[in-house]
Amino acid sequence: LTNDLFSTICTEIHMFGICNRFSNMHTCPINIRHEDQRQATSKLIGECIKPKFLNIKTKATAMDIKGELKYRYGIKMNYMKAWRSKEHAVNDLRGNASDSYSLIPSFLHMVEKTNPGSFVDLKTAEDNSLLFVFMALDASIKGWGACRPIVVVDGTFLKAAYGGTLLCACTQDAAGHIFPLAFCVADSENDQSWKWFFKKFKEAYGVREHQCLISDRNESLIKAAREIYPEIAHSYCGYHILSNLKTSFKQHAAKYNLPFFGAVKAYTEKQFEFHMAELDGLDKRIRPYLKKIGYEKWSRIHSQNKRYSTMTSNISESLNAANLAARELPITTLLECLRALVQQWTHTNRTKAHNTFTKLSPTGEDILLKNYTYSLNLEVKY
Known part of the structure; x- marks a missing residue:
């Protein structure tokens, strides 16, 4: 370049910079x-x-x-x-809370594409606003057949800008680990949301023999389960019933825990009656109250189907606790965190299973060992 041309270019660049700075001047007040x-x-x-x-x-x-x-x-x-x-x-x-809603269809499409066999669905209103979104991953659907036939369902509120409720279903695998099954985001726990959730859950998982549903006593949940799952037993969480007992009969509320859960977990009718008699001694109104709820709803010995050790909805509460931070996120980011959680837990549990060299799971082996040690001090009497 000649010196004159170089000078001209530099001058133009300098003037452009000045003009550019003037065209992007701050308009904020001086203070x-x-x-x-x-x-x-x-x-x-x-x-x-x-x-x-x-x-x-x-x-x-x-x-x-x-x-x-x-x-x-x-x-x-x-x-x-x-x-x-x-x-x-x-x-x-x-992500932005409002913009996140427009990403839901793309996210669900990618879940189906990258996790073939997953079951996802989306329902919108006439104005194209979100009503419900459902997600059950392929790993959960495949693993359901090897888990206990117990489904624990619960709902918890979301803390993002637009609120909402997260409905979830989970169970336990053979080793006693929490096994997430499905998630649904809805506006609240109402008749329509629970009915839609159970309908999609049934489409994804069908119905197993001796299947049992466990939940709290939410009226909308009970009504929806009765309509969508008339063929399976529906039981209630022992802790929720105990909480209602303490609210209704406050005089000796601190003493209800041991006799009530003794009755809940009793394996024989004799044990059940022993603990019910203890409750009678605390308050005569408790037995009629529990009988009105239905012994088969909360008592192991009276249950229509096997409840194994799942007498409460604790595993669902634990799942909600694991999602505590994620419940503050925008909806699409929330769904991605739930997907990642299932992937992480599945990988961890698979690794543990591959490193197990006993015939039963570590939990089962521990129970057998404890029972064997206890039996050494027993005597057989004819």
Whole structure:
């Protein structure tokens, strides 16, 4: 290039830079530009704090961010800037709550494509707004046949911007591990949501011999189960009934635990009556109350089908606890976290199974060993 041409190009570049700066001038009032904005924008701070939120279980308030940045970098900011910075970081990593709904069809399509055999479905209203979304992965559907024929269902609220309810179904495998079966996001626990959930669950899993359903005493759930699953036994969680007992009969509530669960877990009618007599001694109104619910709904000895050791809905509560942080996420990110959780648990349990060299699962072997040790002190009397 000649010197004249080089000078001309430099001049044009310089003028372009000036024009570009003038065309993108700040329009903020002078009092704002001269306060904390000159230090760092909320978007820039959001980029700096992104690594803090890579783990969805991380908890950090705007005050935490404000204090940390002041301590580490000497940046002073007000509460609103700290809050906006957190929103920038979280939205970039986990997605926007409103935009996430439009990604559901694409996510379900990819689940079917990458996990052939999975069962997913989506129901929308006339205005194309979301009503329900259902997901049962192929690994869960294939593993169901080797699990206990017990399905524990429960619902828990979501804490994202638009709320909602997460309905889930799970069981236990032969080793006693929690085995997630299906998830559904709905607006709330009502007649329509539970009916749709059970309908899709039945399409995905069918009905097994001696299958038993366990839940709390939610009226909508009971009504939907009776309509969709008339052929299987529906039992109730012992802890929920105990909680209702303590609420209804408060005088000796602290003493109900041992006799009630003794009656719940009794293997013989004699044991059952012994513990019921203990409850009678505490309050005469308890027996009629439990009889009205139905002994077959909560008692092992009276159950229509085998309940094994699943006398409560604890495994469902444990699954909800494992999803506690994920329940704050946008809906599509939530579904992805649930899918990843099933994948992680399946891989862990498969690895344990491959490293097991006993005829039974480690849990079963431990029970046999304890019973054998106990039997050494027993005597046979004729």
